[in-house]
Amino acid sequence: MEQTIRFHETGGPEVLRREEVLVGEPGPGQVRLRHEAVGLNFADTYFRNGTYPIPLPAGMGVEGAGIVEAVGPGVTNVTEGDRVTYTGFLNTLGAYSTARLIPAEPLIKLPDGISCETAAAMTMRGLTSAYLMRRIHPFQKGDTVLLHAAAGGVGLIVSQWAKLLGLTVIGTVSSEAKAEVARAHGCDHVINYSHEDVAKRARELTDGLGVNVVFDSVGKNTFMASLDSLKRRGLMVCVGTASGTIPPFDPQLLAMKGSLYLTRPALADYIADPAEKAELAGEIFGHVAAGRIKIEINQRYALEDAVQAHRDLESRKTTGSSVFVI
Structure with missing residues (x-):
């Protein structure tokens, strides 16, 4: 019997339950994957608390890395024994487990220089950082970025990548x-931000002009300060809602604050095309393997400690990336 974390009702971290399951043989298009590490992401809490509605009961987690134990009929992109990683949405839900069946399509083969633990800590964050830095805006050397949650998993990758681009x-x-x-x-x-005015300081640091782009993963509590930090025709990128969803607003506000642009991207739409996904994965894995970007795993948990892991995550006790070591 394998171990998995599931929830039968939405709510706080306490709804997470450890259960035993029997993992069978993979069906068409599936593989059986034995995890070595599983990623812990803030997006996991959105499934758990109902922000992302899904049928219940359900598994938890959308990111992991491990070894392919068996492949089902029709699978051609991976073979038994391959080291792989994955991230996704509904098609990968259920990552908090020792082993599982999973569609083969989202699996990414790991290069030799990337361990499963590193991959579980960076696949979602790395691909998110990759599309933010390479697809959202045509950055030019000298541009200025305001990055919320700069000590978080995505924040640490984005800040390192931004320096490579001269930002x-x-x-x-x-x-x-x-x-x-x-x-x-x-x-x-x-x-x-616990004692400083974000927009005021951002203006001071840019000689009153404002920043080119804001990456805002906080949402409700920072939305207005983010808009007020932008230069004329600047870009607001809403990449998360850690403090709650952004309340409805009149788009006229964007015009009043300098003809601003706003986007709310989702990773799924930037990795839907296999070729683009491979290109983005190649870039981030290349930077990490070469040492140009370092992945900080600052929290490691056992699978049975999922409740505490979610509590730590939501109380902002974590920095960098967090993983479950299987």
């Missing part, structure tokens, strides 16, 4: 400890 990075954090982490990973300036 100036202003990161926001909630504590001095997180500020030190952000600075160590490429942030040129750090704003501690």
Whole structure:
């Protein structure tokens, strides 16, 4: 019997249950995958609390890495024994497990220089960072980015990648400890939003002009400050809603604040095309394998500690990436 984490009702971390399951043989288009590590992402909490509605009961987690144990009929992209990683949405839900059946389509073969633990810590965050840096905006050397949650998993990757592109990075954090982490990973300036006015400081740091792009993963609590930090015709990228969803607003607001642009992208739409997914994965894995971008795994949990892991995540106790070690 294998171990898995499931939930039968939406709610707080306490709804997560550890259960025993029998994993059978893979069907057409499937593989049986034995996990070595599983990613812990803030998006997991959206499934658990009902922000992302799904039929219940359901598995938890959408990212993991391990070894292919068996392949079903029609599978051609991977073979038994391959080291693979994956991330996705409904088609990969159920990652919090020791082993599982999963469609073969989302699986990505791991290059030799990337361990399963590193892959579980970076596949979702890395692909998210890749589309943010390579698809969202035509960045030019010297552009300035305001990056919320700069000490988080995506934040640390984006800040390092931004420095490779010659960008100036202003990161926001909630504590001095997180500020030190952000600075160590490429942030040129750090704003501690627990006692500093984000928009005011962003304006001061850009000589009153504002930033070219804001990457906002916080949502409700930072939305207006993010808009007020942008230069004329700047781009607001809403990449998450950690503090809650953004309330409805009149689009006229964007015109009033400088003909701003706004987008709410989703990773699924940037990896839907296999060729584009392979290109983005190749870029981030290449940077990591070469040491140009470092993946910080600062929290490791056992699968049975899923409730505590979610509590830590939602209380913002974590920095960098978190994984379940199987």
